[in-house]
Amino acid sequence: MLMEMGEPERGRRPWRDWLARHRTITALSAGSVGLAVLGAVLVVLPGVVVDYDLAGEGVAAQDRLKAVNDVRTTLLQAVGGVVVLFGAYATWRQLRVSQAGLRATQEGYVTDRFSTAVD
Numbered sequence: 001m002l003m004e005m006g007e008p009e010r011g012r013r014p015w016r017d018w019l020a021r022h023r024t025i026t027a028l029s030a031g032s033v034g035l036a037v038l039g040a041v042l043v044v045l046p047g048v049v050v051d052y053d054l055a056g057e058g059v060a061a062q063d064r065l066k067a068v069n070d071v072r073t074t075l076l077q078a079v080g081g082v083v084v085l086f087g088a089y090a091t092w093r094q095l096r097v098s099q100a101g102l103r104a105t106q107e108g109y110v111t112d113r114f115s116t117a118v119d
Helices: 014-043 045-054 061-118
Strands: none
Touching: 014 045, 014 061, 045 061
């Protein structure tokens, strides 16, 4: 089959389409599972922690609810801190990649100028 100049190659690498689809499905599945786990942790875990901490003592319902909400607040702050740290790491990595690209571009300019000077 002849291909004209500029026309993308079609049907030659179906595994790339499969891999992209597989990665998308995996990412969506992992995100869904992560949200479900986070939801369960924020709904179930605070009650378990408070019940364990009280060790069967009789406490007013209002005080128990306040304790559960305090645990939930602490968990949300911890999750927020992890998200902020991950964002800072991702930003740092992107900065490093951008700096490497800039260095490569600058080296290309030097090479072009040297080639022009030699000519």
